[in-house]
Amino acid sequence: MKNKTNLMFGIVFAVLTISFISAAGIVSPYWESYPLEMHFGETKVAEFTLQNTVGTEDITVKAEIKEGQNIATLEKDTYTAKAGTADTKIPVTITIPKNFDKSVQQVKLEVRTITPDQGGMITLGAGWTTSFNVILSEKPVEKNTLIWMIFALIIALIILILIILFLVYKRR
Numbered sequence: 560m561k562n563k564t565n566l567m568f569g570i571v572f573a574v575l576t577i578s579f580i581s582a583a584g585i586v587s588p589y590w591e592s593y594p595l596e597m598h599f600g601e602t603k604v605a606e607f608t609l610q611n612t613v614g615t616e617d618i619t620v621k622a623e624i625k626e627g628q629n630i631a632t633l634e635k636d637t638y639t640a641k642a643g644t645a646d647t648k649i650p651v652t653i654t655i656p657k658n659f660d661k662s663v664q665q666v667k668l669e670v671r672t673i674t675p676d677q678g679g680m681i682t683l684g685a686g687w688t689t690s691f692n693v694i695l696s697e698k699p700v701e702k703n704t705l706i707w708m709i710f711a712l713i714i715a716l717i718i719l720i721l722i723i724l725f726l727v728y729k730r731r
Contacts, residue, residue: 589691609647611640627666
């Protein structure tokens with residue numbers, strides 16, 4: 560009899576919790592083996608995507624930078640994903656100062672669902688944490704710039720040689 564009661568309780572509990580299942584998630588444009596590469600003095604926006612593809616209710620989340628606040632900022636911290644959508648963007652602006660003293664900086668974003676207070680003592684919510692490294696380097700001199708500098712130097716040398724030849728010819 561006790562086994563049947565436990566089995567019935569388990570089935571009722573499973574059926575009641577099915578309505579609370581959510582298939583929301585967050586997609587990161589960068590991850591551990593695919594870091595963001597930036598140069599000193601540069602600014603980029605990394606767009607994380609909040610998905611709420613399964614279920615019938617909208618979700619509201621609160622985003623927070625847990626690591627890397629010295630280079631990463633959020634425009635706002637609360638976002639809402641409509642039910643059945645996979646395109647809610649969470650932009651994280653990453654700005655590297657010219658005098659930044661690190662060559663690698665980890666950025667960690669934590670996103671948690673905000674559940675409305677339903678009067679109970681326990682409120683369950685979902686959360687996701689994603690992190691990636693920002694790899695920093697000096698901005699290389701572009702090939703086009705180098706080619707134009709060489710071209711200008713050659714033109715200047717030709718003009719200088721022509722001036723010298725003109726002065727030598729005029730003295731004779």
